[in-house]
Amino acid sequence: CGGDGQYSCYRCEGSGEMECSRCDGEGTTECESCEGDGEVECRKCDGSGEVDGEECDACEATGRVNCEDCSGSGREECSSCDGEGSVECSRCDGEGSTECDECGGYGTRDCPECS
Numbered sequence: 001c002g003g004d005g006q007y008s009c010y011r012c013e014g015s016g017e018m019e020c021s022r023c024d025g026e027g028t029t030e031c032e033s034c035e036g037d038g039e040v041e042c043r044k045c046d047g048s049g050e051v052d053g054e055e056c057d058a059c060e061a062t063g064r065v066n067c068e069d070c071s072g073s074g075r076e077e078c079s080s081c082d083g084e085g086s087v088e089c090s091r092c093d094g095e096g097s098t099e100c101d102e103c104g105g106y107g108t109r110d111c112p113e114c115s
Helices: none
Strands: 006-008 017-019 028-030 039-041 064-066 075-077 086-088 097-099
Touching: none
Parallel strands: none
Antiparallel strands: 006 097, 017 086, 028 075, 039 064
């Protein structure tokens, strides 16, 4: 450890952060409401495009409308990383370093010949 009692965390390479595994570092995931399509079935016409024999004005007779949860993008903010794309490293608790196993964090260890 070089005498400072700490090692750079091997898991996060000293950054204290890891790529979010849920969104693969993108910060967004597929919208669960529309399954990434960006559109959902129109509730006014139940997807038929008609209400009482007339064209549905809510969906312009297509039977589909933009998903309200993702505003039609098909993606939503990742709930694991809050859209950041990274999460705190669980090995070093975001510190970027861990206590040296050899010296217990003291920076020195007992001499095996003297003990």
